[in-house]
Amino acid sequence: MASQPERPVLLTGWGRTAPTAARVVRPRTAAQVAHALADAGPRGVLARGLGRSYGDAAQAAGGTVLDCTGLTGPIRLDADRGEVTVPAGASFDRLIAHLLERGYFVPVTPGTRQVTVGGAIAADVHGKNHHADSSLGAHVRSLTLAAPTGEALTLTPDGPDAELFRATLGGMGLTGVITEATLAVLPVETSYMRVDTDRTDSLDATLDLMARTDADYRYTVCWVDLLARGSAMGRGVLTRADHAGLRDLPPALRRAPLRHRAGSPLAAPPWAPPGLLNSWTVGAFNTVYRGAAPRRRRGEAQPIAGFFHPLDAVRDWNRLYGPRGLVQYQFVVPLGAEDTLVRIMEGLSRAGAPSFLTVLKRLGEGTGGHLSFPRPGWTLAVDLPADLPGLGRMLRRFDERLLAADGRLYLAKDGRADAETVHAMYPDLPAWRKVRERVDPDGVLVSDLARRLRLL
Amino acid sequence: MRDSVGTVRTVLLLGGRSEIGLAIVERLVREGAREVVLAARGGVAEPPGALTALGAKVHSLEFDATAPDTHTATVDAAVALVGDLDVVVDAFGVLGTQSDYEADPAAAARAAAVNYTGHVSAGLAVAARLREQGHGALVVLSSVAGVRVRRFNFVYGSAKAGLDGFAQGLADSLHGSGARVLVVRPGYVPTRMSAHVDPAPFPATPGRVAEAVSAGLRSGATTVWAPRVLAPVFAGMRLMPRPIWRRLGR
Structure with missing residues (x-):
């Protein structure tokens, strides 16, 4: 198991406002993620990437935060299928460098390369090509999700649990911990x-x-x-x-x-x-x-x-x-x-x-x-x-x-x-909650954002 | 949880009838707080209309400053009502009259228990909860009376001196936990509690104290004085020779 420091760490988003304290654990494998989820205390667990969300999406006051930047490993490009399989902790910085060298580019990139693949899917990031290509979620061919119940689920856009796949795109890490993803890639002639x-x-x-x-x-x-x-x-x-x-x-x-x-x-x-x-x-x-x-x-x-x-x-x-x-x-x-x-x-x-x-x-x-x-x-x-x-x-x-x-x-x-405002803005929230209650019946996954906006 | 523009959602007031405490709560509600717990002996049957008019949900809780065994339960009850405590205002206390205390030592000790030891148990109970939840602020109403204790009110002043030191130590113990303590040192504030004492220079109103607390919570200050001029004034007072200090009427 990854070492678990006793002292809490103060975490904020990229905006550096409203710090809260959590125990930070740095899993290096999907098995260690599953272990951390099983080990959850009363204040819950949350995955965090490179901390580029601006507010309180990647912090969990009093709980355990999984620093997922340790979920690295080889990036596997499959040129025939036009896709790449990436560990969720890999940054876009690393992914883009890897792909460009081989004549490919990511299907969508946000305004910074300093995000993890897992974080980007959890926020369903968009880029300058949104009007043409939609957001990152449209290019995720499959993803592996460590569910709080201990299972490692492989999800695809039209697989048996397409509903959970949808709930995970933009799901702010509250449906499970993404450990790996396969993305479509775009061939390019130049950088x-x-x-x-x-x-x-x-x-x-x-x-x-x-x-x-x-x-x-x-x-x-x-x-x-x-x-x-x-x-x-x-x-x-x-x-x-x-x-x-x-x-x-x-x-x-x-x-x-x-x-x-x-x-x-x-x-x-x-x-x-x-x-x-x-x-x-x-x-x-x-x-x-x-x-x-x-x-x-x-x-x-x-x-x-x-x-x-x-x-x-x-x-x-x-x-x-x-x-x-x-x-x-x-x-x-x-x-x-x-x-x-x-x-x-x-x-x-x-x-x-x-x-x-x-x-x-x-x-x-x-x-x-x-x-x-x-x-x-x-x-x-x-x-x-x-x-x-x-x-x-x-x-x-x-x-x-x-x-x-x-x-x-x-x-x-x-x-x-405030919560009421966001609830009115996201009419699919009740449907999302239903999916969540199924994959996280004990309410293990939580974030400051989820608490503030009463998402769960 | 404090949000990114400094607004809090929940407030617990220990000393639910304190005028200064209520002014602080009202200020926080004006700024966006939505759930308030007023804790006082016998509860607070009729919450101040201003709070509910501003849209806050107000809860009442039994709280006895002189029963330290119950303080953890009080904090737990507040959490059960509103969830995480974003701000806890520790505002209970009694002022009394120095000459009465000198005539009735037991009464003086009882006042000291409210003004000092009651805050020790309440403060530690709150701190344990804030540490566990990983965020939150405890606002402790100290007083300039405790900065340098004066002959004319040394029973009250010495308790405040103890409280001030306790709060500072508690603040240091919470460093890095996500929770914090804000020590508030008001000067003379005309309220029901102080109606029987003569006015002192540099008075503040409950509203001004509330304003200072709000600003302190936003800026991350560890101490606020109300009015602010009392900080340099008391820096000077500390240096005053004892024979002169002893003779100060107020």
Whole structure:
């Protein structure tokens, strides 16, 4: 058995808010996971990956947290079947490096490579290709789940327990501990993206350009400036891309088309003063960032790491928000509810919300996971300092707008919504609970998120 | 559990009729707390209308500060009512009159039992629960009276001095457990409890104490003074020569 330290460890999400203490155990095999589940104390057990969910999804106060980054082992690529089998503790960083070397790419990647495969499935992560390819769950061909009852279950989208498979996609680790997964892979000729960039001058122009051209590209995303004033509010930098073929590369890059460099050369200082990121500093950053982007550029070759994971270049960037941490607010509203989207963006703008990473994206079809976030519509993600005055009240007002517009919040980002709100946003919750009660009759699996939102 | 913007869901008030305690609870409810347990001798039959009007569910619990054997059971009962305790406010106490205490030593000892030893058992019972649940804050109402004990109220002041030291030690013992202790040192606060004593300089209201507690819970402070100016004032008071200190009326 993995060593079990007696002293509790304080854990938070990526937002570094609301720490709670748990015993941390680091299983290295599925058998050790099963043992830890069987060994559960009264405060329950939860799997944790690389801790990139922003709120309290990967902590379990007073319980046992399984640090699943120890669940590693060989990555097995099956080129004939176009799939890869990965241990759940492997990071996307490692998986992407492994695949690119062999001419493949992951079907979906979130904005950071520093997530585990298990965590990514549990949050049913999406990426810039959601409008074209849906979220990660749509590409999971099978997964192995260590159930609290001690069984190791192999689940597939249309196998005998398809219902549990669905409940596990976006299930926030509350249906079992994922120990291994088989994902479809995407063949690529190069490790570069062919990127078109456009700068927009207003929110209307941003929304219009996205709506008109999304279908022409596999990957699209828009960075938005909420701190610009007047009609400039919501101006943005829209980047759209496809994987670059060999012929798209300049001759200099053709010699090593699959070369992948993904270091993190910069580290944020371990301590940042409170209030470093405020509406002045971020406003200035936004102006410079947007100014540096080309007004219109076509066919630029960008390395995969730079296009998909720009923030991975700064290690521990979350520390820039200071000791009180950050809150990420991400929601989706259905197509046709642009009014709600605009009202919330205006509200953020009026509050001077200093978000230097505000991202707008159109989502496509969901995966059918009961608690999976993505659904067709517009999604906006904003990073906000947790000590922004009146933040709690402002976000509660936004929640009400979302409810009225049939929108929803992303559980992997949430650390503050109330239970009633989330219950109304996820109508499949009762069905999910039924599945859960069957696989976890004793209520072994629990998280701070599940307690706060009364999911169980 | 405190959420990512610092809002808590459940609050237990030990000393369920304390004006300062209730002001703190009301503040936390305004900020989003939804379940409140008021624990006092005989329970709190009629919860303050302000709390229910704000949408909180208010529970009442029997709590006897002078019966240390029952304190763990009280904490367990609160958990049974609302689940994990996000904030526990330890606000019970008696002030009394120094001259009466000097005339009735047994009464003085009984007051000291409420103001000090009652908090030892209650505080340890709460701490055990917070440690087990891996999160939560215990707010202990100390007093500037305990920072440097004065001739005119040394029975009360010495108990508060003991309580303050106990709370600091408890805070250190909980370090790394996910639970924490916030020591609150108000100055003179005009309430029913203090109606019979003369006003002192730098008064605070229950509302101002509540504001300081709320800010302290959010910032992760270990100690708050209300009003804040009392921190430097008492830093000076500690240095005052004994012959002068002894003669201070208030």
